[in-house]
Amino acid sequence: MADKSAHKAKTRARILGEAAGAMRMAGVQGIGVSALMQRAGLTHGGFYAHFESRDDLVAHAVDRMFEESAMILDRFLGERPDLAGLIDHYLSESAYRAVDRGCPLPGLSGEAARMPPDARLRFEAGVRRFREGIARALEIAGRSDGAVLAHSLLAELVGAMTLARAMSDEGAALDFLASSRDRLKERIGLA
Incomplete structure (x- = not known):
């Protein structure tokens, strides 16, 4: 029985991995x-042994994408926040590729309003976690306007990557990212 449950979980994870990649692309x-x-x-x-519907799959795939991105956020916004490192990584050539x-934000932000309701709520939760991590890092860095500045910083990161792609x-796209990295760090005092 345990082998059957483990196999089912592994199969579900494989489906979610494929769905997350397809949604990003x-x-x-x-x-x-x-x-x-x-x-x-x-x-x-x-399919129906793992998901109730296509909408259910989309909602879980959104979760999967944000779980995968959480490792990067933990690396740069965890115990010892490194906003400059986050900006450099997020707007890097490797992230561009x-x-x-x-x-998931650069590819799916324009579609979020049309997502199934549960997927949209999960997308909004992922955005909120990212923004709150940035706000916390800014506050640790001594910025009294961290909560407000986090909105702008997140929008600029996502917008720059979206436009570059x-x-x-x-x-020109890579130059755009380099310029965005430099100006953004300069604007928030990290240059």
Whole structure:
């Protein structure tokens, strides 16, 4: 029985991993149950052994994406916050190229308002955790305006990555990210 439960949990995790990657690459509408199950090496009929509906899958995939991003946030916003390191990492060339594994905010923010209700609530919770981590780091750094500044900092990080990924000229996109990193650190006193 334990082997069966472990297998089911492993299969569910594989489906969620595929769904999270597909959503990062093609958005919420990029998830088709049949194609997703095929990529996971499973049959379409097996889907309902793991999820109640496509909307349920989307909600859990949003959780999965934020869980994966939490490791990065813990690294830069944990015990000893490193905002400069967070900015450098978030707006780096490697993050720019990691569309299928990176932070879900640049790819999904424009779709959040149209997500199924439960997925939208989970998305908002992920945004809130990120913003609160930034606010805490700013307050530890001595900024009295940390809570307000965290809104702006998060918006600039996500906006810069979103715009860079939208550019057809990769060199211009990477220059855009470099400039954004420098100006953002300068603006909040980390340069």
